[in-house]
Amino acid sequence: MIRVLIIDDDEVDRIKVRWSLICHIPGVELIECADGRSGLASFKAEPFDCVVLDYRLPDCDGLDLLSELVALPAGGDPAGPAVPVVMLTGAGNEAVAVEAMKRGAVDYLTKRSLSSPAIVRAVRVAVDRAARERLLGADTARLVQLALYDSLTGLGNRNLFGHQLDQLVARHRRNGVAFGLMLMDLDRFKEINDTLGHRAGDVALGEIGRRLRVLARGADSFFRLGGDEFAGLMVTEVSSGDAAILADRIIAAVQAPLDLGVTLRSVSVSLGLALCPDHGGTGDALLGRADAAMYFAKRRGGGYAFADAADGNAAGLIVGCAARLG
Numbered sequence: 500m501i502r503v504l505i506i507d508d509d510e511v512d513r514i515k516v517r518w519s520l521i522c523h524i525p526g527v528e529l530i531e532c533a534d535g536r537s538g539l540a541s542f543k544a545e546p547f548d549c550v551v552l553d554y555r556l557p558d559c560d561g562l563d564l565l566s567e568l569v570a571l572p573a574g575g576d577p578a579g580p581a582v583p584v585v586m587l588t589g590a591g592n593e594a595v596a597v598e599a600m601k602r603g604a605v606d607y608l609t610k611r612s613l614s615s616p617a618i619v620r621a622v623r624v625a626v627d628r629a630a631r632e633r634l635l636g637a638d639t640a641r642l643v644q645l646a647l648y649d650s651l652t653g654l655g656n657r658n659l660f661g662h663q664l665d666q667l668v669a670r671h672r673r674n675g676v677a678f679g680l681m682l683m684d685l686d687r688f689k690e691i692n693d694t695l696g697h698r699a700g701d702v703a704l705g706e707i708g709r710r711l712r713v714l715a716r717g718a719d720s721f722f723r724l725g726g727d728e729f730a731g732l733m734v735t736e737v738s739s740g741d742a743a744i745l746a747d748r749i750i751a752a753v754q755a756p757l758d759l760g761v762t763l764r765s766v767s768v769s770l771g772l773a774l775c776p777d778h779g780g781t782g783d784a785l786l787g788r789a790d791a792a793m794y795f796a797k798r799r800g801g802g803y804a805f806a807d808a809a810d811g812n813a814a815g816l817i818v819g820c821a822a823r824l825g
């Protein structure tokens with residue numbers, strides 16, 4: 500079913516549009532308004548597939564109303580395409596037609612040559628075009644999801660991590676805003692895959708991803724880089740003390756027993772932390788130093804370590820290691 504809103508103060512023209520659509524579009528549903536104010540109220544109150552709008556209205560300028568209509572979200576979805584608007588005018592003014600198209604009208608018809616085929620064709624084309632745009636938007640959203648997010652954990656993937664890291668580095672260069680980088684590697688995860696199978700390993704990774712999402716503060720984000728490797732970008736309250744508190748919380752959350760259906764298992768995690776600008780001013784520098792710190796923590800049996808500001812080694816600034824699994 501197609502729902503069309505007709506906004507026109509001329510009753511004769513409304514009748515012409517009404518019968519053209521009723522006779523040629525099966526199941527069409529029409530709402531008619533004789534002024535712009537009531538037309539806008541109807542548009543806001545109900546979903547429509549198309550609007551047929553008169554250029555001259557008794558209470559407002561049709562072009563101004565057109566701008567309002569195309570700016571409002573279709574069906575309440577801000578990301579969706581605008582409801583298509585077909586503009587009608589009693590004068591065949593080319594300048595009006597150009598301005599209407601500039602403001603978002605999908606078609607423009609003059610009343611002096613208004614015919615049923617022209618009305619029906621304009622509405623059908625407008626509705627079909629909007630439907631294609633909605634499908635394209637949904638397909639684009641799915642492609643973005645596949646390109647930037649990990650399907651197993653719901654976290655951002657390596658592509659999104661790299662993009663956001665670049666953005667944070669650029670922001671630091673512009674405004675001097677500090678941020679933190681965290682690299683994580685699960686310990687004892689291989690035992691789950693080896694003894695219970697990869698399906699159980701996938702369940703474990705999905706649960707760990709969920710726990711990380713719960714821990715994210717404000718604009719902080721977590722990512723799965725691949726396998727059992729994760730990363731975090733700390734944007735809010737970035738200091739060594741705050742980063743250490745977050746690291747402790749992550750360790751505790753990851754180490755909590757995992758329900759794998761047939762058994763409970765636990766894994767531990769090794770974390771390396773690097774702060775910008777303390778430990779580097781580029782993405783590569785921060786990654787290298789966080790990686791070195793993570794492996795230092797791993798050699799000590801898990802927990803977390805901070806990078807050394809001087810050369811990227813963690814040995815000088817080991818802050819703490821959480822209690823390790825026995």
